[in-house]
Amino acid sequence: MEKLIAFLKEKKITEVECVISDMTGIARGKIAPVDKFIAEQGMRLPESVLLQTVTGDYVNDDTYYELLNEADVDFLCVPDENAVFELPWCVEATAQVIHDVYDRMGNPIELSPRNVLKKVLKLYEEKGWEPVVAPEMEFYLVARNGDPDLPLNPPLGRSGLPEAGRQSFSIDAANEYDPLFEDMYEWCEAQGLFIDTLIHEDGPAQMEINFSHGNALSLADQVFVFKRTLREAALKHNVCATFMAKPVTNEPGSAMHIHQSVVDKKTGKNIFTKEDGTKSANFLGYIAGLQQFIPEFLPLMAPSVNSFRRFLPGTSAPVNLEWGEENRTCGLRIPESSPQNRRIENRIPGADANCYLAIAASLLAGYIGMVEGLKPTNPALGRANESRTADTNCLPLTLEEALTAMDESDAARKYLGDAFTTGFVAVKQAELENFRRVVSAWEREFLLLTV
Structure with missing residues (x-):
């Protein structure tokens, strides 16, 4: 103390x-x-x-x-x-x-979400490994609305106008809320939250904040604190910030993409990469673990009825567990990087997930895949959004189905x-x-x- x-x-x-x-x-x-x-x-x-x-x-x-x-x-x-x-x-x-x-x-x-993440991290520690994660948080800014029966609307920006149409990556659209984001950045810096890039996403007044990569427990704490910080900054400016997975009908949902890699604590090297710079067996095993166990752990990444609205056919969210290089239609994307920065982006979790549990579930699935030497499917080429061709690539599409799978999961009961x-x-x-x-x-x- x-x-x-x-x-x-x-x-x-x-x-x-x-x-x-x-x-x-x-x-x-x-x-x-x-x-x-x-x-x-x-x-x-x-x-x-x-x-x-x-x-x-x-x-x-x-x-x-x-x-x-x-x-x-x-x-x-x-x-x-x-x-x-x-x-x-x-x-x-x-x-x-x-x-x-x-x-x-x-x-x-055992019921504590933070203790669950610490339990998973102990598995890595016993192997001499340390996970490295970098969450990306999507969210909507919405006008205040006291009637839950009414649909949500984008707030007025500095121009006095709401957004019209989709403004993906628009600098001007993000600048509409500059005073709010200036407070957010200032407050995050004061708290030691390592946020990085601000991006305007596809939906009206939908944004994304990227966190710098680091220790999994520290990043989970930071996301936990960031959600409250952003809500407070929004309220100061007379709007609301929401991390609902699907707050607006017919608009894109909000995700918590989790970039993840693993380093050897003795050497400091990425265990996803072999000495010659090629993909390691651990890298492939990690992907295979995600493919096999995300369906059993899905409620930890999609915890409510609203979460599954994000997975409806025709939406932008990946409803699959395919993996591919630089392929955003895959649930498991492999960003382009140097061999020592090789990582996996899990695009399945929603922004509404408990950050401790979503990170724990993703790391646990990858851990099991590595220690059991599992093999992934072949990487997807082209669009993978509609892929449900293999049992390992099928996600439960309702909360009821997902809860049943988790309740019956031997892996969840063994490790969690x-x-x-x-x-x-x-x-x-x-x-x-x-x-x-x-x-x-x-x-x-x-x-x-x-x-």
Whole structure:
């Protein structure tokens, strides 16, 4: 705690937000005066926090009492002094501290998304490997809208006009929101978030932010903090930022593309490349692992009903697990690079995924492929968007199908644990049941007076 306490005193912090990530990626925790935080060096939260749904409800009673103590006991939240972020938008000097969670015996809580990622990273550490990741986050800016039954619209830019048509890679269209993005960059720099390029994507007021490559846990923390930072910057400018996978009908969805490679910790060399610069067996095994296990881990990358709207036929998202060089129609793209920078871009995860779980799932699938020596399909040439020719390339196209595949996955239960797999699936099934109870605008529009 010495490093953390020194930071708090140097920055003259008066309040500390003690947070953990729940299954959805919502920051849950407590706000404490800095003196109390230093004295207690952590916090306690009820176990049930990790089985809350996106609506704040809980899983069914059978699963709840199977996974949790009947007394609803607290777990211990221990601050990670390497995950401390000053919050520049707060009036009071405030820091956000991400915590790890443990039971009363000091064992990591299996239901914690951050612990899941740390468990996967330990597998790599035992092999002497270190994953390197670089997420790309897509999102929409939308006008404020207090009625969830009304469709979302792009906000007015500096010109006083909303975007018309699609403005992919347009500098002028991105500049419409310069004041917002200037705050975003300034706040990210103040927090040590290593964001890089800003790109205008295909949809109206749809943008993408690229992160610099680095340590997987650090990058997951940064994405977790970035989402909140961007939302705060948007609210300051009277608009909203959304990471929904498919917020606007008939417009492109938003993804969290994850670039990934693996280095040997002793040599610092990329294990995807052989000494002569050609592709290694590990590289091919990693791709094969993604092809085989993404269908079983898909809810960790596409966690809601809305996530699967992004995968509908005819959309820009890749509905396949083909791989190919510089081929954006493949779910697994191999960007052009030097041999030592060889990497794989997983284009399947949505921007709505919990960053800890999406990165963990992708790294785990690749790890299994390498250690089991799996072989990928031949690389795709040309358009691969409609490819569903092989079992290894078939993605579940509904949340129900995906949850069943994960629930029955031996790999998920072996590597992620029975408690986490059961708990995560139960949370998403509870959300699905909640969704089914809602009558949609489509049903009112087309069925009200016709059936």
